[in-house]
Amino acid sequence: MKNYFILILLLAAFQNVQSQKTDKKQLIKELANDACSCIDSIPTYNRIKDSITANIHSCIDYRVVAYQITDQLSNIDLSDNSQEKKEIKVPINTDKNPKEYQDIYYDLERYLMENCEAIKSKVASTDKENKNSVSNNKEAMKYYELGIEESKKNNFKEAIENYKKAVKIDPNFAFAYDNMGICYRKLEQYDEAIDAYEKSLKIDPQGLLPLQNIAVAYSYKKEYKKAIKTYEKLALIEPNNPEVFYGIGQMYSMYIKDYEKGLDNMCKAYSLYVAQKSPYRTDAEKIIQMLYDQMKKDGNEKKFNEILEANNISQN
Structure with a gap:
């Protein structure tokens, strides 16, 4: 499957170099934008972070190989017809340790971190379910989903009202408290955000998202030592x-x-x-x-x- 995908990129690269010499910055931009689309399609719900990160790595890795192929092809003079038959060889080093591979990979990764919103949202995803993460109550889930829709539209006050309705129906709905805390943080109501996260932690003491976000809220409040202590609590769960x-x-x-x-x-x-x-x-x-x-x-x-x-x- 990977070889088939690289073949498609190779054909696109070949067409590109036939029309013009490849500019490195432009090629990095084009391949990174393509990688961004790949990353955006990665599912995150109820998946561990390492698995998501591995998918992101694959999206970038394929484009590194495409860059190497394009760079090789750009050095071939296709206008030279002095030979009746021409053999084109494109030696690509598939070993992932050489500096050439690493430099291209890091160039793509830096561009993505600066220009691709999907990469940060996927890496930061915390949709892994624990026992009380979601509710079995259909009515509570209805308000939770309405809250998510309002959050996507940046209607954070309306989202909070829906999350409050969800936890009123199901007081053990951890994800609703987590999302409520995020909305309060967006509204710069940091004490309310911390309160929501702490309620989530009472339901699920192993919750990573509320601990991380409590630390962030403390940093916004300029209570930096409290933020550090919260990160240290997180280290007890995930050293x-x-x-x-x-x-x-x-x-x-x-x-x-x-x-x-x-x-x-x-x-x-x-x-x-x-x-x-x-x-x-x-x-x-x-x-x-x-x-x-x-x-x-x-x-x-x-x-x-x-x-x-x-x-x-x-x-x-």
Whole structure:
């Protein structure tokens, strides 16, 4: 199936290079837009995050191969008719470790993170059901679905009213409280958002979405130490969740101004994102670059390098 898909991309690439030499930035844009459509079609409901991330990786991976093929074809002079027969060979290295593959992959990934809304929504999806995530009550589900429709239209007040009706019918409807909290956060009513998330946690103490969002709400309230404590609670449930280290690193780096702690946590987040093939690697990368600039300005470049080395990350 993969080879068939790459063949389609190859034919499109061949037609492209016949008409004009391929511009790298334009090709990255075209392939990334195609990858965005692929990512947008990925189902997320009741799926674990690793599975969703693997699908996103596949969407990008196919386009890396298409880029390599197009780049090879663009160097072939099709106007040269000096030979009666011409053999066109396009050697493509399918090993995923070489720097060439990684550079193209990261270029596509960076473009997607800046221009494709679908990639962030899919990675951030928390539709995995637990025992009390959804309701078995049809009336409660009706109001929940109405709330989702209003949320999509940014009618957050109307959405909240529907979610309230849902939890009145079924007080153990965790997803309704989660979505209610998101709407309150969108309305900048952070105390109400935290209250909704905490009600969700009482129903499902293992809920990842409410814990992550409580931390975000505390950061908006500028209560950064409370945000860190909430991320630490999340770590007790998922110790290898990169969002824990990214969140803590962000609090220390951007707000508390403890750059060493910020860098150490951000490096841990970066390594986990890379291992999980998560596109959020690019966000961690940007903050690490910002920390480098700041620590170099403060005369702490040596400490920056020591922290990177301790986390087995090359400065390159």
